[in-house]
Amino acid sequence: MQWSLLVLIVMGQCSSIGGQLCDYHFIGDKKTWKEAQDYCRENHTDLATVSNQTDMKRLHDAATAKYPQYQGGAWIGLKKNTPNIVWRWSLPGVEFNESESEWSPGQPDTKGCVNSRLDNCVRMNGGTWDDFFSSTTYKFICYDGQCSSIGGQLCDYHFIRYEKTWKEAKDYCKKNHTDLATVSNQTDMKRLLDSTTEHYQDGAWIGLQRDWRWSQSGVEFNDKHNKTGKTFYISDDNNMKNWTEAQRYCRDNHTDLISGVKQLEDFKRQHQNYATCQKTSDTCPFWIGLFRDSDWSWSDGNNFSFRSWDNAEPKDKQDPKKLCAMTTSNGNWSSADCNETKPFFCYDDSVILIKKNMTWVDALYYCRDHYRDLVSITNQGEQLWVQERAKTASTPYVWLGLRYTCTLDFWFWVTDETVLYKNWGPDQSGDDCNMSGAMDREGMHQWVKKDDDENKFNFICSK
Template sequence: MTEMNSVMNTVNGSYDGSAWIGLYDDVNSWRWSLGNTELAFNSWKTECQYKFCVCLNYLNWSEAQRYCREHHTDLVSIRNETENERIDLYSNLINVWIGLYRTRSWSDQSNSTFSNWRSGEPNNAGDSEYCTAVSFSDAGEWTDENCDYQLPFICYNVSPLASSRQYHFISVNKSWSEAQTYCRQNYTDLATIDNMTEMNSVMNTVNGSYNGSAWIGLYDDVNSWRWSLDDDDFYQEGEREFRNWFHEPNNYVGDELCVLLDYNGNWADFSCDSSQSFLCYDGRANTSQNYVLVLEGKTWHEAQRHCREFYTDLAIVRNETEHQQILDVTLFSGYNMYIWIGLYRNRLWSDQSSSTFTYWLPETSYVYPQPDNGLYVTGLHGSQHCTTVSLQSFGQWTDESCFERLPFFCYGGESICLYNDIKNIR
């Protein structure tokens, strides 16, 4: 109270409203009274049916997304009418968050184009409604809402207890593309791997009979660049393809999947995990400046989140005019280093799934870190674009030349025991 009185005295009667102090509510900081015990268990009111879990705690959209990613898989994506009907199981609620948000992308980056908007929605009332809710008072139709509203929400859950894929080890040496053709003709595709449970399943198909390297479906499409702002309304014909590379991209160390702009306006690919300043694009109505320079070091994905929260997205560059506008902003600020823009790419799976799971071989005293795009291999630098499982390295992954001839893993068929069946058996 002595300090509280000191706080009051600093105002000296000159102000009688509210003022911030440093206390804030970290909603994920729960801990037990016994201070040396980690919070390994909590009992939030969550109900799961099929692969969907509804959480009855009221959170804003970003908090709900974070909760789903920590405790399940992500906020729910709805890909078709069947899944939308399953959501109706929770029709006793009024509104709940789902994974669709500004730029009409799904939280888990899936490419579903299904929608179920209520008539007149989305309407972006007040120029602030960027997240999506299911309105059960309107037969499950969708509305756009202010992302800061506190609502229940629905997660989806890819259970780690069971894999939906059956893997097959093919002990025949083929190039990556030949292996892809074989898998598509005889099974479903080259192996896609979503989690460590599936990674262990891949390993078990070999059963100790082979300890070399074998192809899986992940490959590095060096031409798959796209903009973070993935909204067709922002682009005219040809504008998505504008580039200003300077002796780039070269994917020099094998993991350069994001793009920096230098003080001369040249573009270069770089590791997304590097901490850099960044440029946001502000496409909201009545804005006085379309490009905003943020002189704060963040990774590319952190920068993307910042720009989406406070503006529209990381900077898009659709033509030479906009490129010059960006240079005017950066030169006027006197900034002469590198900044993130919104261009990026991903490694792709042969079956075009959106899995982001990786299991790269880390650096040790004996080996270089993977992927490296052949950086340390004489004659192969810049030519290792396909991925193998290294059985001699506990299944960890390496990038190799796609023309090398190796055995490979296919997947095909559905497993008999689904997650709910396992729960019931137990």
């Protein structure tokens, strides 16, 4: 087959699923948690799994669309039943690796998380980690996900054609997105330009104002092209919080609590006085985004680390019957007796892993014959959702709907979306006519370029 003809075939069918890889459904009938789970599995995919703050908003929107007076109090798919202790990072998509941990000698011990509320309990103390009582108030470190990478970009740029003043543009972005664009390096510059139309020549506002500060809270300006990005906010003595309060503050005002070894290493390079402080120093310790998730898991088996417990929740230690999670009136979660009857949220999964070994072209036709298309990934949330499916593949990589055309010299998604969000792994050089994109089953689940004539992998379809 001529490659120009293949380009027409793979791009000639639009299968967008609205930019979301799952759909939430609010069910107003009151059921116990187990009855709700059975209902969702029979009529949808499962009880709702929540992977990030965007999903939290989508849950609320799904309920208010049916019941405008909805005030919370509905089951989600989180339940206390995981038999093993698991450490997780607060920021979705950052996975904990014990071999990279930096525990202090004798840590973690049984004095912190085990005998208190056992979830949110890790602080950085003198550059190493201790588990500790999550109710204690400390300073904390927030991370600003400008466009720095944890395996992909943590933000997406959106070019808005409406003409507004800088203040009007800032207000618009804060209402509809996160903020006016922040630029931390040359890669961000290119992504910013790529987000505009091809022939756009006029000026456009970004989030920089005199005396040269970024609009986004906590992001410092460096006129010498910040290589790693001043992407951290450090609370002061007047802003000390317990772990849960610190997490909520960071999510409301920045991106999240600092999460992952890479972010901690960047922090130590940028703030050596904090990273090397002694345990007696006034600058130590700080809460970081590592928490112990010893016995709560999602109904569908997903491994998402995102949690949004209300203050003093969960209460399973005080009341052993409160083993199931529900939404609350303020949008967070609380624990409740699983035998109580409540409305609930189901979800429909829009992607499926196919454990058949095929070339990329055969996988494309299989998805179109049996489902909708090979999956596209256009943002960080979709990356997190798809990589959960990739983890159970029987091949080291899984095909995505990502293809290179040498005729037109660019990469494209077969569903016709532009490749703006990118998650390429290191050393992915070379663009040949028979190159397609696949996701690594392990590690950071980054994308790789593979010759589809020589490789047969599992693949992920959109439904």
